Amino acid sequence: MAPYSMDLRQRVAKAWDSGLDADAVAAKYEVSRAWVHRLIQRRRETGSRAPRKQTTFRRRVLAGQEERLAALIAARPDATLVEIREALPTAAA
Numbered sequence: 001m002a003p004y005s006m007d008l009r010q011r012v013a014k015a016w017d018s019g020l021d022a023d024a025v026a027a028k029y030e031v032s033r034a035w036v037h038r039l040i041q042r043r044r045e046t047g048s049r050a051p052r053k054q055t056t057f058r059r060r061v062l063a064g065q066e067e068r069l070a071a072l073i074a075a076r077p078d079a080t081l082v083e084i085r086e087a088l089p090t091a092a093a
Contacts, residue, residue, distance in 0.1 A: 003051035004031070009039060013049055016040055062088070 008029060015025045016036065026033040043049050062069060065088060072079070072087055079087075 003054075004035075006050065009049040009051075012036060012039055013043060 008031075012025055012029055012031065015028060016022070020028070022033045022036045025031075025036050039049060042052075069084070069088055072084055076083070
């Protein structure tokens with residue numbers, strides 16, 4: 001999901017500054033009351049209304065090794081996780 005636009009963020013902050021409470025601002029702009037509070041808190045603490053940088057997910061440890069893993073399990077269905085981990089080394093192991 002994309003972050004809210006800067007235009008919306010500015011309008012929400014302006015409505016808050018005009019004296020409206022969080023419930024009224026949230027209803028007017030169809031956002032959550034919690035988001036209004038987080039926006040105002042971020043502005044107070046950092047001086048910015050901009051969204052935080054979105055985090056990236058770590059890549060999968062076994063990416064590209066799915067077929068090899070399936071073959072190991074098919075060959076030894078009773079193997080423990082420790083045995084499979086030793087047979088299929090990864091960078092994290």
